[in-house]
Amino acid sequence: MTSIRTALVGFGISGQCFQAPIIESVDGLDLVAVVSTNPDKVNTFLPGVKVFPSLETLLSDCDAELVVIATPNDLHYPMAKLALEANRHVVIEKPFVIDSENGEKLIELAKQKDRLLSVYQSRRFDGDFLTIQHLKNCNQLGDIHTFYSSYNRYRPEVKDRWREQDLPGAGILYDLGAHLIDQALILFGMPDSVMAHLRNQRPGAQAVDHFHLVLSYPDTEVILHGNCLSTAPGPRFQVFGSKGTYIKYGMDSQEDDLRQNKGPWSTNWGLDPVEHYGLLTDSNGHEQPLKTFKGGYEAFYQLIASAIQHGTPLPVEPSDALDVIRVIEAAYQSEQRGCRIELSRSTT
Structure with a gap:
């Protein structure tokens, strides 16, 4: 073809x-x-x-x-x-x-x-997120009551670029936050409400460079956090369920690899180093490292090609992407009003 x-x-x-x-x-x-x-x-x-x-x-x-x-x-x-x-x-x-x-x-x-x-939404194809999807789908953690997802970096200097200027759509909530929100919605669906704290934290910051969101569900709290002043990133994921806990350090390597002109053709593409494997703890307190699933951003465009040529499902439905924007809008409203914002799922 x-x-x-x-x-x-x-x-x-x-x-x-x-x-x-x-x-x-x-x-x-x-x-x-x-x-x-x-x-x-x-x-x-x-x-x-x-x-x-x-x-x-x-x-x-x-x-x-x-x-x-x-x-x-x-x-x-x-x-x-x-x-x-x-x-x-x-x-x-x-x-x-x-x-x-x-x-x-x-x-x-x-x-x-x-x-x-x-x-x-490339981070749907991060190895750590694919691992968490598997744990949830297999009910290995039981009922998840608390989910932490954070993306912390150390970039203390404000740069002269559009992402950090006082412009519509700038700031890390639209950037990094869009990834974290999308992953949360894939796992748990649209939340009942959003509570947010947004800050321009660094000296001279014109756009949001710190966010802390709480997405509330009937039986689950989802906490999404990101900032630019963390000298140590802390855990990437912390997932607490009735049958077990999964805690994961280290970022998926694909973005850094792409910056270094590596890609799907490269050795170890999408593979997590052993030292970054998450720790799975069962209800008896038994701990074991869990091998991270292999990631692959190329899967997105493979699915796009298949959707165009064969009519198969899209890798990201536009209604899902729209729900991410609705959560971001609710986060800004929450910060402005100082209260929790109720939400309903997209019908588009």
């Missing part, structure tokens, strides 16, 4: 490191074009790929079937809208959009155009 002609919009850190290498590793996709104002940079990494100065020129002059949008967050909605209106399938780097109203518009437009729309 002919590979799907694919275009990438944006060639910053996301496009260059996290999108292009994964797309190129998938047999069913053919990366034929990039939108960038720096063609020399693109051609250094992707010789032979055609570079367009704007999305409009790409849509006019390129027959790519799939458009992948890896631009600053405030451009996700208008660019996805243009691509869908031009009858292209669309993948958007997370977060989906800045506000849920525009997310609903994109979902409706994709339905009208009969095009596929998905969001690149």
Whole structure:
């Protein structure tokens, strides 16, 4: 079967490191074009790929079937809208959009155009998260009553880049938080309510660089935390259930590997080092290291290719991505009002 002609919009850190290498590793996709104002940079990494100065020129002059949008967050909605209106399938780097109203518009437009729309939630394919999914699905921990997920880094200096400026969609809640929220919703569904504390913690910070969210369910509390001032990251996951506990240190290695020009073709791709295996403790207090499942971000685009070619399910439904944005909106409302925000699941 002919590979799907694919275009990438944006060639910053996301496009260059996290999108292009994964797309190129998938047999069913053919990366034929990039939108960038720096063609020399693109051609250094992707010789032979055609570079367009704007999305409009790409849509006019390129027959790519799939458009992948890896631009600053405030451009996700208008660019996805243009691509869908031009009858292209669309993948958007997370977060989906800045506000849920525009997310609903994109979902409706994709339905009208009969095009596929998905969001690149790569951390659904982290090995540690796949391990926790397995533990939950097999009921190895029993009823999970408390779930902690944290993503702490040490980046004390505020950088002059859009992610850290006072702009719509900037800050780590839209960035790292979108990953943690998506994972929580996969495990537990939409919460009944959200309580949040958001801070611009570092000196000179213009955007949120510290978040602490409590997602409440009838029998479960989910705590999601991230900040930029932790010299030690602490546990990545702490999962407490009626039959056991799973505690995991260390981040999935795939993002760091991609920054070092490693990918699915590399030795040990998606594998956790033994020293990072999580500790499983049963109800009798017996402890044992648990081998982490193998991760693989390429699975996302393999599933995208299959969805386009064979009509199989998307790796990330746009309604799921929309629910992530609704939780983020609720978190900002909670911080502004100083109270818990009630939620209902998307019907889109």
